[in-house]
Amino acid sequence: MKNKRVLISGAGIAGLTLAYFLEKNGFEPVIVEKAKSLRDGGYMIDFFSSGVHVIEQMGLLETLKDRDHGSSIVNQYTDKGKKNMTLDISAFRDFQKGKLFNFLRTDLVDILYQKAKDKVELRYNTSIVKVEEDDSGVLVSFNNGNQEKFDLLIGADGIHSNVRGLVFDIDNVEQLFLGYYVAALEHKVPLKIKKEEVLSMTIPNRQVMTYTIDESSLEHNSSVFVFKTEARLPFMNHNEQVQLLQKKFETFVSPVPEILETAGRLDHIYFDEVAQIKIKGSWSKGRTLLIGDAAYCVTLLSGQGASMAMTGAYLLAQKLTESNGAHETAYDAFETELRPLVESLQKKAAKNIGSYLPSSRISMWVRNLLAPMLFTKPFVPFLMKQLGAVNFFEEKK
Numbered sequence: 001m002k003n004k005r006v007l008i009s010g011a012g013i014a015g016l017t018l019a020y021f022l023e024k025n026g027f028e029p030v031i032v033e034k035a036k037s038l039r040d041g042g043y044m045i046d047f048f049s050s051g052v053h054v055i056e057q058m059g060l061l062e063t064l065k066d067r068d069h070g071s072s073i074v075n076q077y078t079d080k081g082k083k084n085m086t087l088d089i090s091a092f093r094d095f096q097k098g099k100l101f102n103f104l105r106t107d108l109v110d111i112l113y114q115k116a117k118d119k120v121e122l123r124y125n126t127s128i129v130k131v132e133e134d135d136s137g138v139l140v141s142f143n144n145g146n147q148e149k150f151d152l153l154i155g156a157d158g159i160h161s162n163v164r165g166l167v168f169d170i171d172n173v174e175q176l177f178l179g180y181y182v183a184a185l186e187h188k189v190p191l192k193i194k195k196e197e198v199l200s201m202t203i204p205n206r207q208v209m210t211y212t213i214d215e216s217s218l219e220h221n222s223s224v225f226v227f228k229t230e231a232r233l234p235f236m237n238h239n240e241q242v243q244l245l246q247k248k249f250e251t252f253v254s255p256v257p258e259i260l261e262t263a264g265r266l267d268h269i270y271f272d273e274v275a276q277i278k279i280k281g282s283w284s285k286g287r288t289l290l291i292g293d294a295a296y297c298v299t300l301l302s303g304q305g306a307s308m309a310m311t312g313a314y315l316l317a318q319k320l321t322e323s324n325g326a327h328e329t330a331y332d333a334f335e336t337e338l339r340p341l342v343e344s345l346q347k348k349a350a351k352n353i354g355s356y357l358p359s360s361r362i363s364m365w366v367r368n369l370l371a372p373m374l375f376t377k378p379f380v381p382f383l384m385k386q387l388g389a390v391n392f393f394e395e396k397k
């Protein structure tokens, strides 16, 4: 086998999955993670289609079922707390035959980590600062001053990928801003919602979704804020982010002010633009390849970013194994097979923004009227198609 020593940048969903399968297939992966521990996410994710297939290949389906939050009802209120819609989402679960889950991103990362940790070297507080390639491999310089040679380098370091910045031509990378920002945090503001219930407070261009993580104490919750802006925002520190959220959501009644007050007392929250990554030309350059959000972020609007990160990781490990480590062959096959699907998911996600978060009162009214009907059994296959929810591995057969 050629090219056994593989450096992976990023211990996220793609990085941990890739490391697990590479090690299983005889490679020697090393992961570097810039954070001092696994990154906390603060937000809930839906998980279905191809990602579940990969989870099954890892023998983690039952573990995942244990972590499933089981959300089945969305109760939507206005900013003033007036209920205006209830969505029963159990038809989606039925349609996926018990293979649709929702859980904290942190939970998924944790189960992937538990699977890989005894077999894969993971170095925290470590980031790559320089990459030099020659015929024999990739010479990598780290932020701690060390240098090391690897056979291959994989950038699995998320939407703001460091590897992409170091290796790829910036003119070939488009970070397509979709006009929204997202913020997320876990908090202890007491709420009286059941575990299966999602509390949504939504007005045109602004939305807060809140989940109770720990129903017994009612004091472990997660909230995600989404809002629209005309243009990209300048860099903001934590206080500025919270102040902006307080301004954007100033008309929202309890529990939103309390949640944002809590946010102000934390040292950070998740805060980022909603953007898609589109790379002109190839996802690889020489011995370096990008996977997951680093190469093809599909955004939360697709509901499949985590699933595609795992799909990419599994497929890449398969291609490297089949080609006996011949990276050019493996990288080409990987991209040829996966790219059409992620490009289609990106198109669909961009098109679906209006129904995810309407921008006018009238479109909101129409959505609130139609959605309860569309979330029923006869329409769910159509909605899943709109999302592009296909099992990549089934389609490939």
Ligand SMILES: Cc1cc2nc3c(=O)[nH]c(=O)nc-3n(C[C@H](O)[C@H](O)[C@H](O)COP(=O)(O)OP(=O)(O)OC[C@H]3O[C@@H](n4cnc5c(N)ncnc54)[C@H](O)[C@@H]3O)c2cc1C
Pocket: 009, 010, 011, 012, 013, 014, 015, 032, 033, 034, 035, 038, 039, 043, 044, 045, 046, 047, 105, 126, 127, 128, 156, 157, 158, 159, 160, 161, 162, 163, 182, 184, 224, 291, 292, 293, 294, 297, 298, 299, 300, 302, 303, 304, 305, 306, 307, 308, 309
């Ligand atoms: C609010 C929200 C809701 C979402 N909902 C869903 C959903 O419902 N369903 C779904 O499937 N997806 C969802 N997603 C998308 C999903 O979270 C991402 O697509 C997924 O996490 C991408 O995985 P990844 O491994 O590519 O990147 P990440 O999970 O972002 O992991 C990247 C890792 O790289 C590390 N890193 C960064 N820079 C460096 C560096 N310089 N050196 C070393 N390491 C570095 C990071 O610390 C992190 O650990 C949502 C996203 C958001 C923000």
